[in-house]
Amino acid sequence: MKKKLKIIGALEERAGFGPAQISDAIKQGSTALAHNSEFTGRPETNIYANRDTVVKIRRDLKLTAAQADPWLGKVLERERQLGVYHPEKTWFYIYIERDGAIDLSEEVLIGNITPRLRPLHKLLEVRPDTESARRVLLRQMTSMFEMYLQTAERCQLKLDEGLSNFALDAIDRLFYVDDETYPWDKFISFSVMLGVMIRKLEWLDRDFARTLATELGQQIDHIFGDLNYRASIAYQLRSAFMPAGKKRDIANLICATLNAPGKLSDCTLGKVHEPASSAPAVAVTSAAPPADVSRPAASVQATDPFSTQSKQDLINQQPLAVLADIHANLPALRAVLEWLEQNDVTQGVVLGDLVGYGPDAREVVELMRASNFHIIKGNHDHCIALGAYERGLSKHARHVAEWTHAQLSEEQLGWLKALPPVLDNDDWMAVHGAPLDPEFFYGYVYEMTYRENLDKLTALNRRLCFHGHSHMPGLYGRDLEGQDRHRVGEVISLESFAQCLVCPGSIGQSRNGTPHAQFAVYDPVKNEVSFKSLPYDYEPVVERMKAEAFPAELYRRLAKGV
Secondary structure: OEEEEEEEOOHHHHHOOOHHHHHHHHHOOEEOOOOOOOOOOOOOEEEEEOOOEEEEEEEEEEEEHHHHHHHHHHHHHHHHHHOOOOOOOEEEEEEEEEOOEEOOOOEEEEEEEEEOOEEHHHHOOOOOOOHHHHHHHHHHHHHHHHHHHHHHHHHOEEEOOOHHHEEEOOOOOEEEOOOOEEEOOOOHHHHHHHHHHHHHOOOOOHHHHHHHHHHHHHHHHHHHOOOHHHHHHHHHHOOOOOOOOHHHHHHHHHHHHHOOOOOOOOOOOOOOOOOOOOOOOEEEOOOOOOOOOOOOOEEEOOOOOOOOOOOOOEOOOOOEEEEOOOOOOHHHHHHHHHHHHHOOOOOEEEOOOOOOOOOOHHHHHHHHHHOOOEEOOOHHHHHHHHOOOOOOOOHHHHHHHHHHHHHOOHHHHHHHHHOOOEEEOOOOEEEOOOOOOOOOOOOOOOOOOHHHHHHHHHHHOOOEEEEOOOOOOEEEEEEOOOOEEEEOOOEEEOOOEEEEEEEOOOOOOOOOOOOOEEEEEEEOOOOEEEEEEEOOOOHHHHHHHHHOOOOHHHHHHHHHOO
16 A cells, blocks of 8 residues: 555646655645744644745545545636636645555545745735835735735635735745635625734834825726725724724724725724825714714715815704605605705705616706715616616616616716715714625615614714615614614604614605605704605606606506505
């Protein structure tokens, strides 16, 4: 009985790796795996390294000789498609030979061999004392970001974002050295990695952080073509633990720089720092900052990039109109705006889905552009602005979305695209969908999800979240004793709640059985939310929808409120 080695795939021709090289590395003895050492990994992985090569023996992989060939063939094909591994990486297995033949039923040892590279996490430990050294580290870090982001966009997979899983060769080419990939999680783990990096790199200063965040933002724009992803990273970074002082200051700066184009909401962990652009910000004062954090007024950036007019300051002692899901229904919107004017409610937030479903997209967009309300985008706004209808829309909704896209001007589409996906200050936050959703407008708050979303508010240190998307007016709250409750009614006091999720209902397409325009008014002085329901003449809307051959299901529901 002999143990023999089989190298898998055609890569060995380029690699020059054979039994001799693998045996030589293994003879050096197993290398210790430890946190912050050159080699980190799973306890069941044995690492053998010499000056030129690194061998991994994967004792966690339990395969027989009969299973090993097809399994490793699939691994090689996947790695070639990903294109993130060193071209000389080669897999092998060690099998048992009995009487000159492979024993196909025996378990084999699976391993791979690569050239020895310089791990990124060790390179970043060295303080860059010269401008040249800083440029080198910046290039190395942005190369890692680019590889990670391109893999996510192209394959809907995430690499293990630990810095020890990336390494460079002698000419600074970056490669991924972990064997595993994982389902893409919409920047959650990536944002956690940024938080770890901020905490760990003692040399990281404001100038480097600003430049790094600027480069990251440009990469996101180029790779994804979607402004929302900048906000998603900043939003998730807010959930990361960050010590007060220098580290929190740098995290705030990265958030502000990611949101610097003036099209996304500012994100603060404890205090506001200047964004790296001249776009005007809008101050929002905080009525009740958390007891353990001293906060000045946060800011919400919702500047119209197509106009020199900035939105009004939000005054925390005045009522705030909360509008959502207008859905291109002009008569319903006018009824609400008239009520607000008559009742002297002059400030407000619009929770997205200005368009979709209804026929009055151009008029609604122009009214909202001319308003002083702070406006975020919903999923209908997003897909119509991008001209991408595959995700998150029903067949009937896609029909109207395509029609709407053709009705809007390029300027109007650009305005919709540039709307921020989230607004945030010390007193409340606003999303279209759900705070738990890193994309902001696909998740729902309802009976099956509200507890997890209340947990998210706790993690974000936010008491109040306004959201739309469900079209169902009401409140999900966690009281001071930790009990979760659902409340509906004309006026709901917030006094007894530690966290609240408030949906004002839908202006343009109500779904609670009442064919009215629905919205809410938040009174921070009385600490209560009033839910409003106004009748309006929906028949002209129905007639316009019929004239444009909209699906009957969409216009019939207006009369029923479902």
